[in-house]
Amino acid sequence: MPTHLVWFRADLRVHDNIALAAACRAKDANVLALFMATPEQWRQHDMAPRQAALLRAYLNDLQHSLAGKGIPLIYKEVNDFAAQLQTVQEICKQHEVTHLFYNYQYEFNEQQRDRQLEKMLEGVVCEGFDDSVMLAPGSVMTGNHEMYKVFTPFKNAFIKRLKEALPECVAAPAVRGEAIKELPELTFDYPQQPFDEALFPADEKAAIAQLRQFCKQDAGYYDARRDFPAIEGTSRLSACLALGAISPRQCLHRLLAEQPQALEGGAGSVWLNELIWREFYRHLMTFHPGLCKHRPFIGWTDNVKWQSNDKQLKAWKSGQTGYPIVDAAMRQLNETGWMHNRLRMITASFLVKDLLIDWRIGERYFISQLIDGDLAANNGGWQWAASTGTDAAPYFRIFNPTTQGQKFDADGEFIRRWVPELNGIPAKAIHEPWAWADKQRVKLDYPRPIVDHKQARVATLAAYEAARKA
Numbered sequence: 001m002p003t004h005l006v007w008f009r010a011d012l013r014v015h016d017n018i019a020l021a022a023a024c025r026a027k028d029a030n031v032l033a034l035f036m037a038t039p040e041q042w043r044q045h046d047m048a049p050r051q052a053a054l055l056r057a058y059l060n061d062l063q064h065s066l067a068g069k070g071i072p073l074i075y076k077e078v079n080d081f082a083a084q085l086q087t088v089q090e091i092c093k094q095h096e097v098t099h100l101f102y103n104y105q106y107e108f109n110e111q112q113r114d115r116q117l118e119k120m121l122e123g124v125v126c127e128g129f130d131d132s133v134m135l136a137p138g139s140v141m142t143g144n145h146e147m148y149k150v151f152t153p154f155k156n157a158f159i160k161r162l163k164e165a166l167p168e169c170v171a172a173p174a175v176r177g178e179a180i181k182e183l184p185e186l187t188f189d190y191p192q193q194p195f196d197e198a199l200f201p202a203d204e205k206a207a208i209a210q211l212r213q214f215c216k217q218d219a220g221y222y223d224a225r226r227d228f229p230a231i232e233g234t235s236r237l238s239a240c241l242a243l244g245a246i247s248p249r250q251c252l253h254r255l256l257a258e259q260p261q262a263l264e265g266g267a268g269s270v271w272l273n274e275l276i277w278r279e280f281y282r283h284l285m286t287f288h289p290g291l292c293k294h295r296p297f298i299g300w301t302d303n304v305k306w307q308s309n310d311k312q313l314k315a316w317k318s319g320q321t322g323y324p325i326v327d328a329a330m331r332q333l334n335e336t337g338w339m340h341n342r343l344r345m346i347t348a349s350f351l352v353k354d355l356l357i358d359w360r361i362g363e364r365y366f367i368s369q370l371i372d373g374d375l376a377a378n379n380g381g382w383q384w385a386a387s388t389g390t391d392a393a394p395y396f397r398i399f400n401p402t403t404q405g406q407k408f409d410a411d412g413e414f415i416r417r418w419v420p421e422l423n424g425i426p427a428k429a430i431h432e433p434w435a436w437a438d439k440q441r442v443k444l445d446y447p448r449p450i451v452d453h454k455q456a457r458v459a460t461l462a463a464y465e466a467a468r469k470a
Helices: 018-023 039-044 049-068 081-094 108-120 151-164 204-225 238-243 248-258 269-287 289-293 299-303 310-318 324-336 341-354 359-369 375-386 401-408 413-418 433-440 453-469
Strands: 003-008 030-037 073-077 099-103 125-129
Touching: 003 018, 003 081, 018 099, 018 125, 030 049, 030 081, 049 073, 049 204, 049 238, 081 108, 108 125, 108 289, 151 269, 204 238, 204 248, 204 269, 248 269, 269 289, 269 375, 289 375, 299 453, 310 324, 310 341, 324 341, 324 359, 324 401, 324 413, 341 359, 341 375, 341 401, 341 453, 359 375
Parallel strands: 003 030, 003 099, 030 073, 099 125
Antiparallel strands: none
């Protein structure tokens, strides 16, 4: 009897899991599952404690789901990727594994690990799958067979491929044996912080339910509502996608079931664009591994002379910059482990273009806080904001934090939620509270702006121009 081992990584679900489905296809196979926590690796990459807590919740849920199908989950805690390789070898030997199944990860270190493993394992057939994407990297290319460097043509080619044939979802495996009753609580030696389960589904069933509800009720209005942080206009599914409690294919099929015009540019198409942005950054990372090594996509931007100002950096991190929309956003991040997408752009632009602080410092801080931390998406977003990446805004496009606040939180509803010091200020004045306070001769328990935006803009343009010429 063949023994099939499924190695779970960032794909903690039983529905539409390509590796799991492939391992369970042979009815006579003995199927085992494996998950290995790597706390030391997580520390090196600044995994957020809230994301670790969510991962633990998904892991225990996965163990119960597999146990109900008669599939045991072998759980190990090892230091790093090198230790993972050794552990897989030992398990394969111990259980006489004939086939190893896993879903690809596209980060550089993970790809190197998997290539090494395939060379090391003797007598074991290794099968890898493109599971965390709708379309495999390399399947959406230019006419010259190169990876797209600009999002819009990539999106157009991507949608054309989807219209030709939608990627299928695979069913959860059938029951393979008696349910396993005695299940230990799984945990690991890594800091964990509580998260709000009302905002972030803590198991696969809840994630699927949230996806269904969003696609049915909100996806059609996403375009009109997504930029306003005071209202619940986004799906909040990014954390589920980052750890693989749902797949992007499930998102696509559910969206099209509820919003059939999404592929034609109708209702739901803007949320589909967001899913394609996620694919774009994943595909890019596969073709440009330097993105995993703190390198900018546009080479000359490495010449920018960044400022080193610990006081200003600390003010940005803690939400004490004197710019209400920036401060509200950073406090939301620190308090919940999540930040609204429009605010990610505003806060990133402020750090890089107003304070002239290296985007990599911001990228790292976000990962250390985000419950939906994802290397490809986070790096892509930061490089977009810093004008160092592919499809980047020109370096002379700089968000004005005051007008961004006025546009997307006009009455200051979101600001008041997170910056209660400004509760007593009229809506019209809340985006420039000090101008109002000085006029009224009122003392505010809130910092004055740590930088003058107009002056900062001039300095940033000069710094980028000098780097470009260099």
